[in-house]
Amino acid sequence: MATWLVRRVAASLAIVFAVVTFTFLLLHLAPGEPFLPSGDTPIDPAVVARLRHQFGLDQSLPLQYAKYLGALAHGQLGESFALHRPVADALGDAIPNTLVLVGTALVLELLLGLAFGVYQAARARRLPDVALGYATLFLNSVPTFWLGLLLLLVFGEALRWFPVGGVVDPVVHASLPWAGRTADRLWHLALPALTLGCVGAAGTARYERAAMLEVINQDYVRTARAKGLPERRVVLVHALRNALLPLVTLFGLSFPFLLTGAVLVEWVFAWPGMGKLTAEAIFRRDYPVVLAAATSASTMVVLGSLLADVLYAIADPRIRVHGE
Amino acid sequence: MTELLLRVRDLRTYFVTEQGRGTARAVDGVSFDLHAGETLGIVGESGCGKTVTSLSLLRLIPEPPGHILPGSFIELEGRNLLTLAPKALRAIRGNEMAMIFQEPMTSLNPVFTVGDQIAEAAIVHQGLSRRAARARAIEMLKLVGLPDPETRVDHYPHQLSGGMRQRVMIAMALVCGPKVLIADEPTTALDVTIQAQILELLNRLQDELGMAVILITHDLGIVAGTVDRVLVMYAGQVVESAPTPELFARPLHPYTEGLLASVPRLDTPHPRRRLHSIPGQVPAATAWPAGCRFHPRCPYAWDRCTVEEPPLLDAGKGEPASHVVRCWLLAEPARRTRQP
Ligand SMILES: Nc1ncnc2c1ncn2[C@@H]1O[C@H](COP(=O)(O)OP(=O)(O)O)[C@@H](O)[C@H]1O
Ligand SMILES: [Mg+2]
Numbered sequence: 201m202a203t204w205l206v207r208r209v210a211a212s213l214a215i216v217f218a219v220v221t222f223t224f225l226l227l228h229l230a231p232g233e234p235f236l237p238s239g240d241t242p243i244d245p246a247v248v249a250r251l252r253h254q255f256g257l258d259q260s261l262p263l264q265y266a267k268y269l270g271a272l273a274h275g276q277l278g279e280s281f282a283l284h285r286p287v288a289d290a291l292g293d294a295i296p297n298t299l300v301l302v303g304t305a306l307v308l309e310l311l312l313g314l315a316f317g318v319y320q321a322a323r324a325r326r327l328p329d330v331a332l333g334y335a336t337l338f339l340n341s342v343p344t345f346w347l348g349l350l351l352l353l354v355f356g357e358a359l360r361w362f363p364v365g366g367v368v369d370p371v372v373h374a375s376l377p378w379a380g381r382t383a384d385r386l387w388h389l390a391l392p393a394l395t396l397g398c399v400g401a402a403g404t405a406r407y408e409r410a411a412m413l414e415v416i417n418q419d420y421v422r423t424a425r426a427k428g429l430p431e432r433r434v435v436l437v438h439a440l441r442n443a444l445l446p447l448v449t450l451f452g453l454s455f456p457f458l459l460t461g462a463v464l465v466e467w468v469f470a471w472p473g474m475g476k477l478t479a480e481a482i483f484r485r486d487y488p489v490v491l492a493a494a495t496s497a498s499t500m501v502v503l504g505s506l507l508a509d510v511l512y513a514i515a516d517p518r519i520r521v522h523g524e
Numbered sequence: 525m526t527e528l529l530l531r532v533r534d535l536r537t538y539f540v541t542e543q544g545r546g547t548a549r550a551v552d553g554v555s556f557d558l559h560a561g562e563t564l565g566i567v568g569e570s571g572c573g574k575t576v577t578s579l580s581l582l583r584l585i586p587e588p589p590g591h592i593l594p595g596s597f598i599e600l601e602g603r604n605l606l607t608l609a610p611k612a613l614r615a616i617r618g619n620e621m622a623m624i625f626q627e628p629m630t631s632l633n634p635v636f637t638v639g640d641q642i643a644e645a646a647i648v649h650q651g652l653s654r655r656a657a658r659a660r661a662i663e664m665l666k667l668v669g670l671p672d673p674e675t676r677v678d679h680y681p682h683q684l685s686g687g688m689r690q691r692v693m694i695a696m697a698l699v700c701g702p703k704v705l706i707a708d709e710p711t712t713a714l715d716v717t718i719q720a721q722i723l724e725l726l727n728r729l730q731d732e733l734g735m736a737v738i739l740i741t742h743d744l745g746i747v748a749g750t751v752d753r754v755l756v757m758y759a760g761q762v763v764e765s766a767p768t769p770e771l772f773a774r775p776l777h778p779y780t781e782g783l784l785a786s787v788p789r790l791d792t793p794h795p796r797r798r799l800h801s802i803p804g805q806v807p808a809a810t811a812w813p814a815g816c817r818f819h820p821r822c823p824y825a826w827d828r829c830t831v832e833e834p835p836l837l838d839a840g841k842g843e844p845a846s847h848v849v850r851c852w853l854l855a856e857p858a859r860r861t862r863q864p
Contacts, residue, residue: 420631420634422625422631423625426617426623429618429645429648430648441635442633517635518634
């Protein structure tokens with residue numbers, strides 16, 4: 201188990217390193233430059249040259265790359281070109297917002313996906329299953345931002361049940377008591393988390409339905425019935441426990457999708473998270489922010505899949521023994 | 525005569541196959557009695573309907589595609605299992621009537637310990653506490669001869685060999701002390717040496733616990749020393765039924781003859797050579813031949829066999845219905861000499 205973990209962590213570090221390198225190259229290969237006059241505001245070329253020198257952009261690419269890696273190894277993420285503040289501070293504001301959004305969406309995805317998948321499998325090929333099958337297929341195929349916009353228009357603009365954006369109400373939030381502030385946060389979280397979670401839940405439901413249908417025909421499920429167990433126990437204990445195993449893998453796989461989806465959802469709902477921060481930084485060619493965002497996102501993804509592997513080893517006794 | 529436990533009459537279990545390939549008449553009119561403490565052997569090649577028969581007894585047929593036809597009758601100590609409410613049926617499964625399956629590798633749940641799986645039935649049916657049920661599970665593992673039961677009780681199925689898993693299956697089936705144990709080819713998936721051990725174990729347990737056993741096998745050799753009565757199945761039907769010594773001494777159905785001829789002789793060990801003396805194979809359950817279902821493979825068949833389906837004819841000497849055969853040879857014994 202220990203050697204396995206060491207190998208796995210080493211591989212994770214290599215992946216993060218590769219992402220940093222690739223992002224660095226892409227940024228510098230892509231057309232466009234920071235500090236260039238955008239449209240109608242003319243900027244003195246001397247000022248641009250001074251800024252480029254100040255941020256080290258006039259040095260050779262390999263040297264910039266080496267310097268960046270050196271700083272990164274010391275945990276320094278540098279200064280944002282555009283935000284006039286340390287990158288670490290900007291990320292420090294954005295990451296918790298994203299984690300709250302992605303975490304809530306993940307819980308929704310797993311709970312809803314599991315519930316619907318199991319329910320569908322129990323009613324396989326009958327009306328509720330078929331109806332839910334179309335619904336999940338639809339959710340699975342619409343673009344995330346489109347679903348976000350739809351929910352925003354219906355529940356935000358038209359019905360006014362939910363706010364149209366942001367993390368908290370900018371006017372009243374500070375004056376609310378603790379419970380009120382929590383409610384305010386949840387109220388703002390509802391639509392973006394639902395958007396992101398529903399798309400994931402649709403996929404999970406389809407996956408879990410298939411897993412349950414496969415498991416339900418296994419010999420050991422028949423054995424459970426032959427023992428005289430109530431059908432509820434047969435399905436929810438003997439079958440589900442086995443059908444949960446693939447879901448653990450799915451959890452590791454879905455994390456990157458949720459992060460990617462979060463970029464779009466944050467944009468639609470003006471949610472000040474990493475996705476929004478990164479997207480804005482890309483438009484402004486704010487290299488340090490983009491690099492730091494890519495680094496932290498890839499770190500989260502590899503941590504997620506590492507966690508999934510560990511969970512899998514815990515959930516499946518057959519792997520537990522081989523690992524030890 | 526001992527007390528009658530199980531009465532099966534005209535059991536028909538059909539499967540509606542997909543894409544309109546017709547109805548599979550897997551079990552098509554099977555009748556038999558099982559008395560307390562008795563061992564009944566059900567013998568026949570693969571595909572003859574033995575498993576479907578045994579699953580039907582516990583109503584474990586997947587519905588759909590399967591269904592037990594109205595007119596079928598399964599009675600356990602006076603209760604008609606086919607009209608029983610689900611709850612009452614569950615109280616019988618694993619408690620009064622238990623089953624062990626052919627595949628010990630896949631019949632145990634991989635994510636629970638064998639102890640938990642054995643204890644489960646005792647908790648559900650007898651209301652034992654978890655602790656008492658665990659002690660019971662260890663006791664059962666000891667009973668089925670698993671070495672080191674206190675350790676094994678916490679093992680997962682993948683940590684056990686095929687033979688040990690089948691012992692666990694037996695322990696699981698017997699934990700509530702059932703009156704009827706159905707063993708569906710319990711040794712087919714196992715090595716030859718392990719097969720003998722498991723059969724011996726089943727014999728011993730039956731002597732100790734006194735339950736009735738339905739032993740299903742495709743190998744007549746296995747039933748010889750074990751069972752009181754043999755039911756030979758072919759194409760979803762009983763083709764011959766007799767007390768074991770009578771069947772071995774006086775096999776009347778050509779299919780039984782064929783099965784007997786293919787039993788490996790003790791002095792020439794050929795465990796792999798089976799059923800070589802019956803040409804052809806069991807047809808699909810969707811297309812049983814007209815007339816006698818065995819006629820395409822029968823060395824004696826004549827025109828009557830191809831059109832007229834034989835009923836079960838009484839061949840008993842003395843006691844009525846002790847030896848029955850589904851063959852026209854019984855009506856026209858002279859035909860037997862004309863073997864090609
Ligand atoms: N779930 C099912 N659907 C369709 N046909 C089935 C099903 N189960 C069994 N059968 C058919 O029933 C017949 C008898 O099968 P089975 O009882 O398993 O035979 P045996 O146990 O004697 O080898 C076979 O022809 C098989 O194809
Ligand atoms: Mg079988």
